Amino acid sequence: MKTAPSTTAPAATTPGTDAPTWPAAFAERYRAAGYWRGETFGGMLRDRAERHPDRIAVVDPAPQRRTWTYRELDARVDRLAAGFLNRGIGKGDRVVVQLPNTGEFAEVVFALFRIGALPVYALPAHRESEIAYFCSFTEAVACVVPDRHAGFDHRALASAVRAAVPSLAHVFVAGEPGEHTALADVPDEPFPIVGPAPHEIAFLQLSGGTTGRPKLIPRTHDDYLYSLRGSNEICGVDADTRYLVALPAAHNFPMSSPGWLGTLYAGGTVVMAPAADPDTAFALVDRERVTLTGLVPPLALAWTQAAPDSRHDLSSLELVLVGGAKYSEAAARRLTPALGSRLMQVFG
Known part of the structure; x- marks a missing residue:
């Protein structure tokens, strides 16, 4: 049974659960503005x-492909x-x-x-x-x-x-x-x-x-879910998004920028990559028709170098996010011609 969520934070009484994390004035302002829902x-x-x-939520391709609606x-x-x-x-x-x-x-x-x-x-x-x-x-x-x-x-x-x-x-x-x-x-x-x-x-x-x-x-649930919505809006994530989790799923970048949590928030599909090397990842992009992923600069460089010789179809890939460190302008200019996708830098 669903119950209406509380919109007023009570005094903190349980360490680790409702301990203070945001000043009350900030929290009330975010709620009033509709950021925290x-x-x-x-x-x-x-x-x-x-x-x-019945929509597919998660695909786990290794060692044998499994799916979760x-x-x-x-x-x-x-x-x-x-x-x-x-x-x-x-x-x-x-x-x-x-x-x-x-x-x-x-x-x-x-x-x-x-x-x-x-x-x-x-x-x-x-x-x-x-x-x-x-x-x-x-x-x-x-x-x-x-x-x-x-x-x-x-x-x-x-x-x-x-x-x-x-x-x-x-x-x-x-x-x-x-x-x-x-x-x-x-x-x-x-x-x-x-x-x-x-x-x-x-x-x-x-x-x-x-x-x-x-x-x-x-x-908190409030603040992190707001970050998912904001990232989804910026990146155009929707129910048709198929996000490849190339980086470790526990990192903030592949979790919420917009990441696998943002994709689930939008009703899209998350594809868990067992590794991020071009051979593994390109095969998944091809087979699962991946539309979005996030990479760190060394991986983006590796993908850029490998893509021209790949036998895999990468045409479904619409957007590659690069973050975690600064990505040079020279490297950034090479990515789109190689992968055929747009590039969005999310570092800083």
């Missing part, structure tokens, strides 16, 4: 599943959310998510959104020092990892971190679990869930920087 990520997915249930994704999220709750993971709990670009990544983060637990984003390339820091600093109660990725066994890493971090009660593994719990065994029969309010923190965003360990930035 009282939406949540869990509610957004439910709404899209009701509007266009909006109805299927929403239903799987409900079952996974129920399973997390039945294992004691609840509103405000922090869960480190270290998954590659797979359909399970979307399922896990939306299940956490739905119950009000906070995804703490980590990259598959992070190792024990970063994951232990994320788990310890946030007092995470769980982490979600792949069994193996790019030749590395994440289960052994998770075992070491769990032994060092007292709060870490659960390790869920996508694939063969070893001594941990298989993510596939978590889903349970869904039941009514009281989810988070729009003003509350939705997740802890991963940020790089040049001063040691990665940083974690609290983002």
